[in-house]
Amino acid sequence: MQSREQEQHIAVFGESGSGKTVMVSSFYGATQEQHYLQKSLFDVVADSAEQHRQLHQTYLGMKNSAQVPDATRFSSTSYTFSIKLKDTVDSKTRMAKPFDALRLVWHDYPGEWFEQDVSGATEAQDRVGTFKSLLGSDVALLLVDGQRLLDHSGEEEKYLKALLTSFRRGLLSLKGQLLEDGTLLRKFPRIWIMALSKSDLLPNLNVYEFRDLLIEKARDEIDQLHRVLAGFVEVSEALSFGEDFVLLSSAKFDADKIEVTERVGLELILPMAAMLPLQRHARWAQLKLIPGKLGAQLLTKAKTLAMAAALLGEKGRLPGRMGRLLSRLDPDLVDQVAKLAGDKLRDVNSEAVAKRDYLAATLTRFQLDLEEGEEKQILFRSRR
């Protein structure tokens, strides 16, 4: 039987102390709160009960006792979550849906893996394995640490250049192990979002200013890292690096209190992971940036299609099986998906909610979240 679940890996690249562990805990903890469980169109469930308890405990420690997690050392953990849509109307519609659950794998690893050498063979293997998984994701976030930026106020270039150089060196030093027999990767994050973590520490910086800071102070290093990444991937024209920007904050940290409800941008993580590839791939295909075969492959990835189908299904044309989905993916259709925005998007969303069509409601909600993120100036999506 064909799997009804799609797996999506979240690739968060961040140095030690940049906020990765706090982020995954805050992201997951928020989904376990009563009001989220009641209001959301889907549930987020850790596949392992032990991982569920661990993340939840870390979250509660922050929320109730202002306790931060220890630095991650020596090994990585891959948290697997299922995004389960609340029950769809009847079993017939259920069968027609391309998926019921999206599985999300979130790798948390020691940020020092970028900066220092590992302690032995097991850790070395773990590091290569983790980076391989990260480089198999669709979307990557590259964390710029708001605290470090603040510490370098007035000379941000020092921090930014060092950060980008350390990622570049880290990736280059592992390149031989990451590319088996030197074969370029086909499955690779083709969208790299620059993300400001701990953005609560820089309350006056909007996403445009964050973007400008990076370009102004570290353009050369961005170019260099872009070139190195392009050297990992097949058809490197289809690669957006440093064109999308987002502000993130997992909580507000005071001396004796951590306000976990004051989050910024974490609600955009799922929408970005789900929707950006669809929109970007569609645009690349239209621009004929990617040769037909690979373009088709990228676009026909099951989850991307599922998204397209869900959005178009609103017009009463929800396609049944994957085979039929494939034949529908003509440029016109892609165009329609990409054009769904603003009022039209809101209409389609309300209609889906009213019909209790949770899949369509979720995906249109994702689109709306991204639009709202742009309005709030915490998200900037590439115009290319």
Ligand SMILES: Nc1nc2c(ncn2[C@@H]2O[C@H](COP(=O)(O)OP(=O)(O)OP(=O)(O)O)[C@@H](O)[C@H]2O)c(=O)[nH]1
């Ligand atoms: N103000 C603020 N501080 C944060 C935020 N997230 C994390 N921090 C602080 O940064 C520290 C480090 O965060 P971690 O999540 O442990 O960092 P990490 O990326 O997992 O670091 P390694 O495990 O060493 O790779 C935390 O103990 C907090 O003090 C945030 O959103 N806002």
Ligand SMILES: [Mg+2]
């Ligand atoms: Mg950590």
